[in-house]
Amino acid sequence: MDEVKGSMTRVEAAFSKLAARPPALGGWGLNGVFTRYLDHGSHQVTWLQGALGSATALTDAASDVDDSNMELGLLRMTGPRLQAALFGTLLLATWVDFLHLSDAVLRYCPLCSVEKLFVDLHRVQGLMQPTLTDLASLDPERVEAAATAMPELMGKLTVEFDALHRETRSTMKLGGQVIAAMQAVEMLTLISTMKMSLPRRPPSAPATLGVGLVMSSSGVMVGSRLVVSAEWVEMMRRLVQAGVISVPAVSAAVRIHGGQVLMAQAHQDLPKGVRDALGDSPEVRAMQVTDRAGAGMADAPKHHVLPDEHRAWFEKRGFTGDMNIDQFCVRLEKSHHEAIHGGGDWRLGRTWPGEWNRMIMKVLRDAEAETGQRLTRNEILKLVAGYLKEYDISMNFIPGRRR
Template sequence: MTRQAVLEAMAEVKGSLGGVEAALARLADGPKPLMGWSLNGVFTRYLDHGSSQLTWLHGALGSATTLTDAASEVGDTDMELGLLRTTGPKLQAAQFGTLLLATWVDFLHLADAVLRNCPMCSAEKLFTDLHRVQGLMEPTLTDLASLDPERVEAATAAMPELMGRLTGEFDALQRETRATMKLGGQVIAAMQALELVTMISTMKMAMPRVPPSAPATLGVGLVMSSGGVMVGSRIAVSAEWVEMMRRLVRAGVISVPAVSAAVRIHGGQVMMAQAHQDLPKGVRDALGDSPEVRGMQVTGRAGAGMSDAPKHHVLPQEHREWFEQRGFKGDMDIDQFCVRLEQAHHEAIHGGGNWKLGRMWPGEWNRMIMEALQQAERRTGEMLTRNEILKIVAGRMKRYDIPMNFTAGGGR
């Protein structure tokens, strides 16, 4: 069920990303006006900025797909769940990255309408406005594109505040354009063109489409009215979406703060960006109001006391080449198989604080796991497959009480 929830979540993001990609293509291929400005020309850099985000977004989804496929073949339930959890940061980054890219496309649509229909508007000012908006998005996009779990989590937590600022920028740009149009007498055709881009992206791609069955309703959405005033509308999500998110949260694939941020953004609560507060009731209801959900607050890994916990390579780094020969490359590199352990636990499985002395203990993790793997190869008389290795490692992790909550560790 967890794997199915991951696949459904990826399908949602892929669908949204496909729509954004198509919109960028239409903007790039739009006809050039006989006179005046368009997004093609000096403004092309802003189209290119949007297109450049597609590479890492497709890469994140591709990586998540690879890990999901690998999880289905591993043959150990706990290891399968551990692999599915590694898709979380990639899926989370893709979800919020696509949301930001869709927001950027809305600014481009607005800019395109202004350039084509408002000769009285200053192209130089619009260029500067887009540059400022791009600067607001850039740090968060960079953190999301890193796919580093901690940076992705921090960027996710900051998204409601960022979307609040972007909503304000969009509203201000639209109001200034309307005022200029009225002064210039461009009240009919130009105003109609501007109406086409009055809905911000958080409404266009927010929640899944609602089936005819009875929906659950979360929050209040923001839609830009023709007068540039924010008005409320209800956002409905299907029971299927609620169940998908519940599974992902309970399995540890998606964090509760990420779901909270998504609901706040899509529910119009974009200014609710306090770092440490109880989750909104709508989020608790969506996830199931259980004690573990009630006890969770909007906080990152540092708030949970995890920032200083050492990362343990389950597959020993000094044998990297041995593992690479058996399929641990790319998205399945041994650096993806790290777990955070308490300092004492980490030292204990390595035979104490002195790693050289620890290697002399037969039960030391690196020595033990390599002996077990090499012994298995001698019995079969052939090289172990990646799945066979993971199955053996899963058994030893259970014996050493090591959780299968994998996170990316340091490389070479």
């Protein structure tokens, strides 16, 4: 989270500087009709800040829960938000590079076609927008799909950036532009994946993960090998095994930072070096991405752990915002879901004292009656965690919808 927040700060600062730059002598810059492209980036910052704030709030809540399983369940809830923020920030950093290059073109290349540059930026924005929309939804399935497709998208963006850069150089040469103007554009040839590299290596021994980043003379990234710290690999392994970060997301990040050679391999296995470094665990072996139907979950209903019919009761005890009861849903097999509700007929099931909604509300109300005061949110979660284990319900929480 700290890594992403730092990247977000740099991206916001870049947008502010670009917006504050006065037009050049010819009257051109990222103003007028080009302002919409600055606004596009600034608008994305809002949901990114919300995703990071939500992940931070859930992490803080997890640290206060006095039950290790519930703590892990809350941490898993941060996963989609963190992945959305990570890849969203990466796309925005890439967009900043396009804007920097466009600003240089407008200022230093009077022979370059302003109309063509406008259309080029519009096309690049169109490439990014579907992925940004999916990431901004914070829906776990849409975020996962977007993250998995990111290497392929970054490959396309790298090609677009390189083409724009090469065309600008050619036009400048034809127009006999001064060397200083050429250098102004040359300084912007590093695509943002270089700046958004994996965490910097500490002094300890590194782990080599097979491929890496080298910038060719034309500004296109090519692969050689990727080196990250052993600490980073261990952190990823633990987060993957805990279910906080998905293996496809880790794989996508490695491919993106691995450069152009790997960007077209979005739907293939992890490189052997990466797989070996992460460890030979079931989570790593199960890297291949599948949809809900492929995972056998197409008909699996969502179960509100905290009964939806008592929403107001829970809201009075702190279950609002990022911790509202719709965040505490789990997928259950249809038979399991019916069993905990007393069978297929929910009305008849409510006559059974062990029916989930009836049972859990009785437990919570009895606990309040015993203490003579309202339960806190953490006290409720601790009590619920014990009964989730008893009813064999996992704490892999997913967002649900209000019924």
